[in-house]
Amino acid sequence: MQRFRFPADAPDEEELALRSEVRSFLQQQRNNGGFTPCADCWVSGANPAFSARLGEQGWLGMTWPKQYGGHGRPALHRLVVTEELLAAGAPVAAHWVADRQTGAQILRFGTEAQKQEILPSMAAGTSFAAIGMSEPQAGSDLAAVVTRATQNADGNWIMNGRKIWSTGAHISDYMIVLARTSAADGRNRQVGLSQFLVPLKTPGIEITGIRDLAGSIHFNETLFDNVKLSADALLGTEGNGWAQCMGELATERSGPERYLTTFVILEQALLALRGRLDDHGVAAVGRLIAHLTSLRRMSRGIAQLIQRGDSPDTEAALVKQMGNRVERDILNEVRRLLATLPRSQWPGSLSALLDDATLRLPSHTLRGGTTEILRGIIARQLGLR
Numbered sequence: 001m002q003r004f005r006f007p008a009d010a011p012d013e014e015e016l017a018l019r020s021e022v023r024s025f026l027q028q029q030r031n032n033g034g035f036t037p038c039a040d041c042w043v044s045g046a047n048p049a050f051s052a053r054l055g056e057q058g059w060l061g062m063t064w065p066k067q068y069g070g071h072g073r074p075a076l077h078r079l080v081v082t083e084e085l086l087a088a089g090a091p092v093a094a095h096w097v098a099d100r101q102t103g104a105q106i107l108r109f110g111t112e113a114q115k116q117e118i119l120p121s122m123a124a125g126t127s128f129a130a131i132g133m134s135e136p137q138a139g140s141d142l143a144a145v146v147t148r149a150t151q152n153a154d155g156n157w158i159m160n161g162r163k164i165w166s167t168g169a170h171i172s173d174y175m176i177v178l179a180r181t182s183a184a185d186g187r188n189r190q191v192g193l194s195q196f197l198v199p200l201k202t203p204g205i206e207i208t209g210i211r212d213l214a215g216s217i218h219f220n221e222t223l224f225d226n227v228k229l230s231a232d233a234l235l236g237t238e239g240n241g242w243a244q245c246m247g248e249l250a251t252e253r254s255g256p257e258r259y260l261t262t263f264v265i266l267e268q269a270l271l272a273l274r275g276r277l278d279d280h281g282v283a284a285v286g287r288l289i290a291h292l293t294s295l296r297r298m299s300r301g302i303a304q305l306i307q308r309g310d311s312p313d314t315e316a317a318l319v320k321q322m323g324n325r326v327e328r329d330i331l332n333e334v335r336r337l338l339a340t341l342p343r344s345q346w347p348g349s350l351s352a353l354l355d356d357a358t359l360r361l362p363s364h365t366l367r368g369g370t371t372e373i374l375r376g377i378i379a380r381q382l383g384l385r
């Protein structure tokens with residue numbers, strides 16, 4: 001049985017300075033009306049102008065090489081920035097996927113021309129990306145995708161199929177699509193899948209928004225009808241799409257967006273409840289903070305592993321699974337603690353934030369891998385299956 005790895009490393013001076021710089025920037029933005037805090041801000045809080053402001057600050061594409069518009073900084077610096085943005089409830093959804101995973105995939109598998117053309121605008125916060133993995137019959141069972149790409153004699157690809165739930169596709173410039181390029185090898189359906197970097201303005205692509213429980217449209221269905229793609233749209237190696245996709249999941253699952261989504265609500269509630277908590281309330285808040293502290297420590301360890309070139313998929317599954325539970329516990333605990341306070345004494349936006357977050361809560365344990373699937377991954381690492 002392999003153990004879980006979460007290397008520890010104390011923050012250095014540069015990190016501490018960066019954290020206070022980001023905090024002052026966010027305070028200033030809020031004071032100037034640059035944004036209103038939202039829960040779930042990395043999925044439903046798209047604000048391209050705000051993303052461009054972060055790009056100007058040098059806080060997007062932070063770990064990418066400077067020659068492609070990045071800033072050559074360590075993964076822990078990016079973690080500091082993302083933590084502060086999420087804790088403040090800043091509207092980061094527009095650039096989130098490009099900055100978190102699409103840029104890294106292009107860096108690893110893209111052509112030199114793609115890196116030069118696409119990465120600088122992603123780092124500037126002016127070009128966005130979406131994830132094209134799920135299909136109506138392929139979610140947890142991702143190898144069941146039926147979107148197909150076939151190569152013509154002239155080397156171009158023709159794509160047909162349907163992706164669903166792609167967050168931000170309606171405002172994105174690119175989507176990395178997982179498609180079948182050849183038949184499965186008997187029962188091994190992971191064979192014959194490939195990734196494509198698809199410009200979303202290509203003729204034959206139709207994107208339709210899907211309204212969620214909270215009433216907002218942030219994810220989409222995307223149809224591909226005989227979409228003609230150039231030969232270099234194939235990202236990486238033909239047939240290696242499954243492995244490339246799995247490589248993305250450590251970055252997709254391990255970050256602070258898996259445990260800080262409802263943090264803005266906890267913070268506002270604690271301001272209102274200051275001096276009014278009984279012993280049980282204090283213990284409940286202490287428990288939440290202890291969990292959040294552990295998750296931060298684990299997420300920090302994963303950032304270091306990714307920096308070293310490791311792919312800590314199982315550790316990431318653990319962070320997401322535990323983090324989703326803490327996000328739920330925060331909402332339940334805040335609701336219980338606030339019951340002691342007349343609504344007229346709640347801070348202005350707290351009620352609306354709480355309602356909105358409650359409607360979005362069911363999606364936390366679906367997006368990025370369901371609880372059952374993550375527990376299966378963790379169980380395998382423990383040697384239980």
Ligand SMILES: Cc1cc2nc3c(=O)[nH]c(=O)nc-3n(C[C@H](O)[C@H](O)[C@H](O)COP(=O)(O)OP(=O)(O)OC[C@H]3O[C@@H](n4cnc5c(N)ncnc54)[C@H](O)[C@@H]3O)c2cc1C
Pocket residue numbers: 043130131132133134135136137138139140141164165166167219363364366367368369370371372373
């Ligand atoms: C807000 C949101 C944003 C999303 N954004 C994106 C995106 O940008 N791009 C993208 O490609 N997808 C996205 N998704 C889709 C997401 O990845 C899928 O919803 C998820 O993988 C689950 O797939 P499914 O919805 O088909 O559910 P299913 O796979 O049908 O699962 C339904 C239930 O059955 C359980 N189940 C399934 N298989 C097993 C098993 N083998 N063992 C035990 N239990 C099992 C699941 O745990 C779940 O409880 C998003 C989803 C949400 C909610």
